[in-house]
Amino acid sequence: MAVRRLSVALTLLCGFAAGIPASPAEDRAIVLAxxxxxxASGLLDYLLPIFTAKTGIEVTVIARRADEVLDGARKGEADVVLMHARPQEEKFVADGFGTKRFDVMYNDYVLIGPKSDPARVKGKDIATALKAIESKGVPFVTRGDRSGTHAxxxxxxxxxxxxxASVKxxxxxxxxxxxxxxxxLDAAHAANxxxxxxxGSWIGFRDRxxxxxxxxxxxxxxxxxxxMLVNPEKYPNVKRELGQAFIDWLISPEGQGAIAGYKVDGQQVFFPNADKSGG
Incomplete structure (x- = not known):
């Protein structure tokens, strides 16, 4: 499935760049960044077939870290953006690259650490925990990649x-x-x-x-x-109606119910909270 989507993504992107007319199948397809x-959570593999079965619209996923998602969207490489870096999303819209931003769902971050808890932070608030880790110089792994989680x-x-930046x-x-x-997570496991x-990533991580x-x-x-829908006034290749249909479904009761229904090992991974007014 992932290979097929990547192949379609490359075909679509090359078509965008060369100005090649879309085939009828591509006319009913959108690119989601x-x-x-x-x-990695598995949510999109669960949601997208439900949406496609209802609408006939195929969705190709380009999965990247947060800054790359927006960089690609600023080049017109996607129709719709779904991500978790609100300040960057709001700037994307304010700068005219996207139309409206809608809340869709949430989960939360968790601080993972050795069961021996050398910094003695279990049960503390996050600020207290990070202060203890820094003051004791206990090993900490950072993504360091400008992803939403790193931000x-x-x-x-x-x-x-x-x-x-000064104390690391x-x-x-x-x-x-x-x-x-x-x-x-693998690096944290190896370094204790x-x-x-x-x-969501923690729930799906097996080698704990x-x-x-x-x-x-x-x-x-x-x-x-x-x-967010990528602004079709900036990028004529953006499929306004099909992209908006996906957004409308995602924030509808049906889409929100599908998000709530996705579970891994019996645990709900995302919690719907669509703001239909746009943000």
Whole structure:
């Protein structure tokens, strides 16, 4: 499925670049740019066949880290953007690259760490936990890749009153650049380190070893997802009607119900909270 979607994505992008007329099948297809965390969670593989069965609209997914999602959308490489980096999303719309932004769903971030909890942070709030990790120099793994999760982590260091760029040392490890959340969790496992993860990626992570959730439930760990139509006035190739049909379905009671129904190992991964007024 992933290979087929990638092939279609490349075909569509080459067609956009060369000005080749779309085939009838491509006329009923859109390109969705989303983050690796959304794709890796399995949610899109669950949702998109439901949408296609209802509408006949095929959806090709291009999954990248957050900054790459928006960079590609600014080049007109997608019809719709679905991601979890609200400040960047709002700037994307304010700069005229997207139309409206709609809340779609949320999950949360969790601080993962060794069960032995060397920083003694289990059950603490996130700011207290990060202060303890930094002050004790306990190993911490960062995505370091300008993804939505990396942006959230950097914002949380600021909340904790820590200038991570100035104080980071040998204890602050960068995961493989551009390798995604699974690679960061693997690195934390190997280094017996702490790491910030979205809950969906953690639920799907199988090689946990001695890792466990040590901090959760802090309201500052909310992970909000938004969806936007790429501005067709800037990019004539954007399929306004089909892209908007996908957005409308996603924020409809049916789409919201489908999101709520997606579970991994019996656990709900995303929680719908569509704001139909747009943001």
């Amino acid at each position: 989303s983050t690796t965390a959304t794709q 959230a982590e950097l914002a949380l260091w600021i909340v904790a009153g820590i200038d991570i 040392g040998a204890w602050y490890h960068e995961a493989g650049h551009g390798q995604g959340m699974t690679a960061a 380190a702490y790491v910030l993860s979205d809950r 070893g001695d890792l466990d959730i040590v901090v959760e439930g802090d309201k500052r760990l909310l992970n909000q997802y938004g969806v």
